[in-house]
Amino acid sequence: MENRTIQELFSRKSVRVFSDEKITEEEKRLILEAAIQAPTAGNMSLFSILDIQSQEIKDVLAKRCDNQNFIAEAPVVLVFLADYQRWCDVLESYEMTIPPMGEGDLFLAMQDCIIAAQNAVVASESMGIGSCYIGDILENYEDNQKLLNLPKYVLPVSMLVLGRPTKQQKNRTKPERFKVEDIVFTDTYPDKDTEETREVFKRKLNVGDAELKQRLEGYSKRKFEAEFRMEMNRSSKAMIKSWNK
DSSP: OOOOHHHHHHHHHHHOOOOOOOOOOOHHHHHHHHHHHOOOGGOOOOEEEEEEEOOOHHHHHHHHHHTOHHHHHSEEEEEEEEEOOHHHHHHHTOOOOOOOOOOHHHHHHHHHHHHHHHHHHHHHHHHOOOEEGGGGSSOOOHHHHHHHHHOTTTEOOOOOOEEOOOOOHSSOOOOOOHHHHHOSSSOOOOOOOHHHHHHHHHHHTTTTHHHHHHHHHHHHIIIIHHHHHHHHHHHHHHHHHHHHH
């Protein structure tokens, strides 16, 4: 049976080059409405969304997010924020006692945030609008807090850029994902030996023994040894510290 939603989930890939065709205000509004309809813990909607319209702010975010110029060029830039501030403010307005926020509260709000962002991605895809997640928004917390005027219990979790893909982006091959058998386990996490783990990555990368090490060395340098990772972890610690003050 054909299922358009499933087909779009399977075909969706990141878009980093956009055509000149505009996203209408009606389309953007619909995407935002879809995001707000996402599942949420206790129906509290522990997130907010910044619709970045200022070109100056887009330019700054593009520079801070590892100089990715396509962020500045994207028709729509959305920053998804974990947000307990709204609830704290309304409770305090009635002089209700609020225990200090903890890491669990932050993680719960982060879950709400990411679920809402994915709703926006699915809605965009259904309208022929491409998207790309920008995890680098986790970097440079102190500077971005000032730039975006974020109060104590509001933290940046994810950024999403939206635009209509160019023909080249539409035709670009989607990178291979892991197989279900390599990701989904029954009841408990399995103990895999080294050879089993290597087989998982050979399947994903579609390589043999000789090429696997070379490919993994590339991943290690780009993802695990890169400066952005160190800054991301430093910045994330600063966010948690600020939240817990």
